[in-house]
Amino acid sequence: MPEDPALPRSVSHPRYGRLQFAAMGASDLDAVVRIEEAVYSHPWTRGNFQDSLYSGYQAQTLRDVHGELLGYFLVMLAVDEAHLLNISVAALHQHQGLGRLLLDQASATARQRHMRTMLLEVRESNQHAAKVYRQYGFTEIGRRKNYYPAANQTREGAIVMSLPL
Incomplete structure (x- = not known):
């Protein structure tokens, strides 16, 4: 860059x-x-x-x-x-x-x-990060089921967030 x-x-x-x-x-x-x-x-x-x-x-x-x-x-x-x-x-x-x-x-x-917009995904279990993003101005716009790999060959959902720029 x-x-x-x-x-x-x-x-x-x-x-x-x-x-x-x-x-x-x-x-x-x-x-x-x-x-x-x-x-x-x-x-x-x-x-x-x-x-x-x-x-x-x-x-x-x-x-x-x-x-x-x-x-x-x-x-x-x-x-x-x-x-x-x-x-x-x-x-x-x-x-x-x-x-x-x-x-x-x-x-x-x-x-x-x-x-115009910034998007991100955060693990559903990562409530600390989700809180930081909300405090920054991101809002939840959806969920993605089974998005992330998790323990024991399982999957974890993601919170999809958006921030207007």
Whole structure:
């Protein structure tokens, strides 16, 4: 993804100080996959991330001043809709407002590219994330049965949410 000077590249955080957004690249994937595997029961694979980058999806990382990867997001743009495919904060840095910063940046990225709506799916069991999305302004627009893989070869439903941009 080319750098876009209209989007914030650096933000201030009360705990972490200056944080930097940057386009996700192949060199980020080892750290991204480590976070993914630590925070999800059914994580994306390195190949999933590589395919997303190759497809030109909007993918950004968030790092502290020491270069530590704190989080990332991937958004697929289609016509006038942005689909938030993945958003993650490293386990040790959750509940510090970093998810909101990532949502801000993902939304700004989509608006800059003239998207009108952002969509996402969240596991029905992930009530904390669903609450964060609702507080951000997302509303539930539907459900997808058996959308996610779950324990013991079962499936779990997804809540589909939408945010006007």
